[in-house]
Amino acid sequence: MAPTANLFVSAGRTTTQVNPTQFGHILEDISHSVEGGLCANVVRNGTMKEDDSTPPAHWSLVTSGGSTGAISTDTASPLNAANRSSLRLDIGMNGAGQRVGAANSGFGGIGVRPNTSHSVAFWTRATPGFTGTLTVTLESDTGTVLAAADAGNPTTSWRKITRTLTTGASVPSSNANRFVIAANAHGNGQSVWFTVVQCTIKGTNGIREDLARLLADTGPGFFRIPGGNYLEGNTLPTRFAWKNTVGPVENRPGHQNDAWGYWSTDQFGLLDYLQLAEHAGAEPLLAVFAGYTLNGTAVAQRALEPYIKEALDEIEYAIGGTDTTWGAQRAAHGHPAPFPVRYVEIGNEDIFDQSGSYDRYRFPAFYDRIKARYPHLRIVATAPVTSRPADVLDEHFYDADHAQFALLADRYAPVDRNGPQILIGEYGVLDTSPVNPTGTLGGALAEAAFLTGTVRNADLVIGAAYAPALASLGMRNWPANMIGFDPASSYCSPSYYVLKLFGESAGDHVVPSSLNGADDSVRHVATRTADGTVFITVVNPTPASVPAHIVVTGTAGVAATAKATTLTGAPAARNTIDAPRTVVPLTDIITAGPTFDHTFPASSLVVLQLSTTGPAVPALPGSRTVSLRATTPGFTGHSLRHQSWLGFISPVTASSSNLDKRDATFRVVEGLADDAAYSFESLNYPGHYLRHSLFRVRLDPWLDTSLFAADATFHAVDGNNGEGISLRSHNYSDRFLRHYGGEVWIASMGGPNPYDNPANWPADTTWRLTSPWWRSEVDIASGYHSLRATTSGFTGHSLRHQSWLGFISPVTASSSDLDRKDATFNVVTGLADGSCYSFESRNYPGYYLRHSQFRVRLDKWVDSSLFAADATFCALRGNYGPGVSFRSYNYPTRFLRHYAGEIWIASKGGPNPYDNPAIWPADTTWQVIDPWAP
Ligand code: AHR
Numbered sequence: 001m002a003p004t005a006n007l008f009v010s011a012g013r014t015t016t017q018v019n020p021t022q023f024g025h026i027l028e029d030i031s032h033s034v035e036g037g038l039c040a041n042v043v044r045n046g047t048m049k050e051d052d053s054t055p056p057a058h059w060s061l062v063t064s065g066g067s068t069g070a071i072s073t074d075t076a077s078p079l080n081a082a083n084r085s086s087l088r089l090d091i092g093m094n095g096a097g098q099r100v101g102a103a104n105s106g107f108g109g110i111g112v113r114p115n116t117s118h119s120v121a122f123w124t125r126a127t128p129g130f131t132g133t134l135t136v137t138l139e140s141d142t143g144t145v146l147a148a149a150d151a152g153n154p155t156t157s158w159r160k161i162t163r164t165l166t167t168g169a170s171v172p173s174s175n176a177n178r179f180v181i182a183a184n185a186h187g188n189g190q191s192v193w194f195t196v197v198q199c200t201i202k203g204t205n206g207i208r209e210d211l212a213r214l215l216a217d218t219g220p221g222f223f224r225i226p227g228g229n230y231l232e233g234n235t236l237p238t239r240f241a242w243k244n245t246v247g248p249v250e251n252r253p254g255h256q257n258d259a260w261g262y263w264s265t266d267q268f269g270l271l272d273y274l275q276l277a278e279h280a281g282a283e284p285l286l287a288v289f290a291g292y293t294l295n296g297t298a299v300a301q302r303a304l305e306p307y308i309k310e311a312l313d314e315i316e317y318a319i320g321g322t323d324t325t326w327g328a329q330r331a332a333h334g335h336p337a338p339f340p341v342r343y344v345e346i347g348n349e350d351i352f353d354q355s356g357s358y359d360r361y362r363f364p365a366f367y368d369r370i371k372a373r374y375p376h377l378r379i380v381a382t383a384p385v386t387s388r389p390a391d392v393l394d395e396h397f398y399d400a401d402h403a404q405f406a407l408l409a410d411r412y413a414p415v416d417r418n419g420p421q422i423l424i425g426e427y428g429v430l431d432t433s434p435v436n437p438t439g440t441l442g443g444a445l446a447e448a449a450f451l452t453g454t455v456r457n458a459d460l461v462i463g464a465a466y467a468p469a470l471a472s473l474g475m476r477n478w479p480a481n482m483i484g485f486d487p488a489s490s491y492c493s494p495s496y497y498v499l500k501l502f503g504e505s506a507g508d509h510v511v512p513s514s515l516n517g518a519d520d521s522v523r524h525v526a527t528r529t530a531d532g533t534v535f536i537t538v539v540n541p542t543p544a545s546v547p548a549h550i551v552v553t554g555t556a557g558v559a560a561t562a563k564a565t566t567l568t569g570a571p572a573a574r575n576t577i578d579a580p581r582t583v584v585p586l587t588d589i590i591t592a593g594p595t596f597d598h599t600f601p602a603s604s605l606v607v608l609q610l611s612t613t614g615p616a617v618p619a620l621p622g623s624r625t626v627s628l629r630a631t632t633p634g635f636t637g638h639s640l641r642h643q644s645w646l647g648f649i650s651p652v653t654a655s656s657s658n659l660d661k662r663d664a665t666f667r668v669v670e671g672l673a674d675d676a677a678y679s680f681e682s683l684n685y686p687g688h689y690l691r692h693s694l695f696r697v698r699l700d701p702w703l704d705t706s707l708f709a710a711d712a713t714f715h716a717v718d719g720n721n722g723e724g725i726s727l728r729s730h731n732y733s734d735r736f737l738r739h740y741g742g743e744v745w746i747a748s749m750g751g752p753n754p755y756d757n758p759a760n761w762p763a764d765t766t767w768r769l770t771s772p773w774w775r776s777e778v779d780i781a782s783g784y785h786s787l788r789a790t791t792s793g794f795t796g797h798s799l800r801h802q803s804w805l806g807f808i809s810p811v812t813a814s815s816s817d818l819d820r821k822d823a824t825f826n827v828v829t830g831l832a833d834g835s836c837y838s839f840e841s842r843n844y845p846g847y848y849l850r851h852s853q854f855r856v857r858l859d860k861w862v863d864s865s866l867f868a869a870d871a872t873f874c875a876l877r878g879n880y881g882p883g884v885s886f887r888s889y890n891y892p893t894r895f896l897r898h899y900a901g902e903i904w905i906a907s908k909g910g911p912n913p914y915d916n917p918a919i920w921p922a923d924t925t926w927q928v929i930d931p932w933a934p
Contacts, residue, residue, distance in 0.1 A: 001599055004518070005515060007538070011532075012511075012554025013616060013618070014510060014617070017510075018506045019462045021222040021462050022221055025465050026466075027273060028229065028231065031477045031481060033472070035257070036107030037208065040204075040206050047254055047265055049084075049254055059103065062102065064099050066093065067094045069092045070089075070090045071088065082250070082251050083196055086195035087194045091183055102182070103178040103180045108474055112174055113171070113488060114171045118199050119162065120163040125155065126190060131153070136151045136163055136199075139177065141178055175486055175488050207268075207275070211470060218496070219500075222283050225277065225285070229260070231287050243310070245268075246329065252265065252267065270318075278339065285463075290347030301361040311346075315373075317330050319374070343377070345425070349396065351384075353383070358381075358383050359386060367387075375633055392423050396426040398427070400431070402442050406446040408450040408453060409523050416771045417459065417769070418654070428495065429495070430443075433480075436574060440574045441574070441583045442603065444494035444495040445539055445605060448501075451464060466496075482496045489577060494575065494583045507528045520909060522538065523538070524538045528612070534555075535607055538604075541571075543602050545601050550608075555613060559610065561589050561591060562589070563588075567605045592610055627639045627664050627665055627773045629767060637653065645700070647744030658834040658835065662683050665684075666680040666690065666772075667680070672710075674715075683772070691708060692745070697737065697746065700712075713730035735747055749765075776836055777875065789927075790883050797811070800823035804858050805903075823933070832872040836873055837874070839873070851888065859871075873886035879895065880921040882927075884925070885925050885926070899914035
């Protein structure tokens with residue numbers, strides 16, 4: 001098929017690093033993903049506390065050959081304060097060849113597989129007259145014994161009994177089974193009590209092995225644990241109270257998981273969540289309860305302290321040394337080594353707390369106390385905050401509309417890099433199948449489209465996790481899930497394979513790529529590893545295949561063959577427990593090279609894996625303005641700036657002075673001494689560049705000498721600290737731009753000068769390239785101006801207001817006085833930000849252009865921060881070349897656009913007609929001209 005599309009990959013340059021956490025999982029107990037899922041104890045309600053019913057739920061009496069007996073729930077003579085309930089077995093007649101016992105039906109059955117061992121443990125006591133022994137069995141629902149063991153003699157006081165049950169090689173895998181504890185042929189008239197009954201499949205630390213393996217197989221970088229509504233609970237007593245989930249199982253009271261409507265024994269506790277992450281080679285992203293529950297209760301500020309303490313203790317349990325109180329507890333529980341936690345999340349979806357308590361006092365209180373004790377931890381907020389500088393903001397996306405979901409791919413490119421980084425703590429296309437708990441290929445491709453955008457913006461987006469990860473068939477709480485399971489088996493959805501393919505082909509850096517000649521809905525991203533493996537990931541959700549010509553540049557060589565992995569099928573296709581391989585990825589070897597053709601099938605995700613040779617270096621965003629943020633812990637709020645012609649770092653924030661913001665903003669230009677490197681021109685003093693002189697970095701006006709050029713040229717390399725970038729001096733190849741004592745130098749790692757101090761050198765020489773503190777790239781003189789459209793056919797039209805709404809219409813020197821005045825605006829300093837602009841009507845002073853529900857209108861100034869933000873626009877270089885594009889201050893993906901004669905703030909692609917990507921670049925580009933009405 002002749003190529004119709006061209007895909008260019010520039011493999012020798014990298015735009016950003018891919019984070020080790022780029023893909024991960026969230027785990028919460030929803031749809032029995034933990035209780036009856038990951039928790040490998042197959043007995044349901046082993047503590048007899050699931051409800052107040054008698055006999056206890058999920059237990060039934062077992063008799064045989066005419067024996068008699070009864071079972072009931074008993075709270076007399078409890079095991080301990082945490083577990084007060086037990087199952088009482090009253091034995092009536094129980095003669096030779098008979099038995100009386102209690103059977104547990106598990107979680108919709110008990111999964112049995114051949115050659116599988118189970119650890120049985122339970123607490124028991126009996127009346128003094130009971131002298132017999134007990135037996136434990138795994139058996140089919142019809143009584144065929146699949147594994148059996150004698151279980152010893154109960155005494156009159158509580159005693160723990162442990163045994164192993166092992167199935168034979170010929171036992172078939174099945175779900176229709178039960179677990180039975182019985183007295184055989186003895187005990188007439190006596191009673192036996194049982195509680196904290198467990199029958200745990202042996203394997204991975206009490207974690208169900210097939211589910212743990214599926215999660216680990218995606219190569220996750222992080223586990224968000226324990227996340228979601230489960231963390232919060234409906235009420236304070238039903239939150240995830242982590243201290244009740246560690247230590248001896250018999251001491252755990254369990255709790256009603258009222259977020260999802262079932263009992264949790266908490267036998268799978270905090271340590272198990274942490275070990276699950278460890279088992280998968282992922283870092284735990286630890287969530288702490290933050291004083292808000294799903295019923296809308298926000299703990300009052302004065303009552304918050306115990307919850308802060310609970311969170312600090314939780315963190316200590318995860319990362320504290322064994323010389324700390326909770327670190328020692330962790331060691332006593334079998335895990336002396338601390339877990340590698342770097343991120344701690346404060347709460348879950350606090351966006352739903354309408355009281356405003358999160359930003360007002362809850363987030364700051366947790367933030368301050370955690371940072372004070374653990375300055376290196378990065379704090380994740382679950383709602384936008386202004387009270388403290390959150391390191392990361394967790395955003396969640398669910399949508400049943402595939403096309404709409406796929407558009408999220410565009411969400412992050414325009415987002416301000418001076419705000420928090422982003423975690424996609426939960427994402428998933430919702431599916432409405434009444435019977436199947438997992439979604440379709442079509443939904444998964446929309447998710448894949450979104451993921452291309454998260455990888456492309458990996459400098460901002462630290463990771464993404466599909467949610468929910470697991471659902472038990474027939475017990476689900478959520479419409480679409482990643483993995484479905486029953487007691488004996490499990491299967492993966494197309495969404496799982498999408499996440500796995502992305503995880504396997506993430507590379508360690510993103511490389512520039514572009515695609516033309518294909519439908520806008522075809523998405524792609526390219527990454528590479530340090531050793532030259534290049535991954536080209538293409539998502540084609542359309543019903544037509546896309547034959548493409550692929551050109552790989554910037555390498556010394558590209559191997560003649562490549563690996564192509566394809567996930568494709570009918571958009572409505574899905575996997576099920578009975579047909580788990582309907583949609584699975586398939587791998588081929590294809591012909592490749594520096595240029596080659598490949599056809600991307602309809603409805604597909606394809607990953608091409610190429611072998612290339614030659615190094616790659618970071619590519620900075622040429623001729624755009626940026627700021628450079630320090631990465632050294634304790635200085636991450638500091639940016640590089642010039643002051644009195646010298647380089648410093650100092651704190652810069654959104655509320656810094658205009659001067660500070662401008663001094664901390666630089667235009668990245670081609671290196672003055674080497675066009676493969678970079679120079680940094682001051683925004684405030686055009687023609688002045690950062691350069692070093694006697695190793696001190698300063699700002700000097702351009703001097704036409706080769707020495708100046710060399711002193712002002714820096715090579716971008718991967719950050720010495722493993723993140724961001726470092727800038728190596730052009731003429732001192734062992735020296736890098738470094739902050740030291742607040743000053744900026746070019747420093748070597750070790751040397752005679754104080755600023756060459758090797759301590760902290762890697763972090764001090766590593767920078768994060770962020771959005772410019774000064775948000776506008778183009779300066780517009782204040783005073784009257786008009787804005788002329790640049791779209792072909794409309795260049796005689798100017799922006800104007802009419803009947804309080806924004807339009808474009810033809811305006812000329814001979815237009816009426818009213819028309820000319822309505823098309824003239826006083827350009828003033830932005831009402832919300834001094835680095836942007838607002839447009840005051842010439843005709844109605846005190847009235848400003850602002851947007852409301854994306855429509856641009858003229859409104860009288862109201863003293864509110866919302867009005868100010870809605871009326872503020874930042875001036876960027878034209879999206880369509882010469883001219884100016886005005887970016888909305890509070891919707892940074894949206895620009896002032898004319899569409900069908902009306903003015904909107906529009907994104908390039910989106911649900912609304914005015915977001916139409918066709919002609920978007922021209923429609924959002926304006927000529928700032930002399931005023932029609934001076
Ligand atoms: O993933 C299911 C639920 O969706 C989570 O518990 C909650 O955080 C979100 O609303």
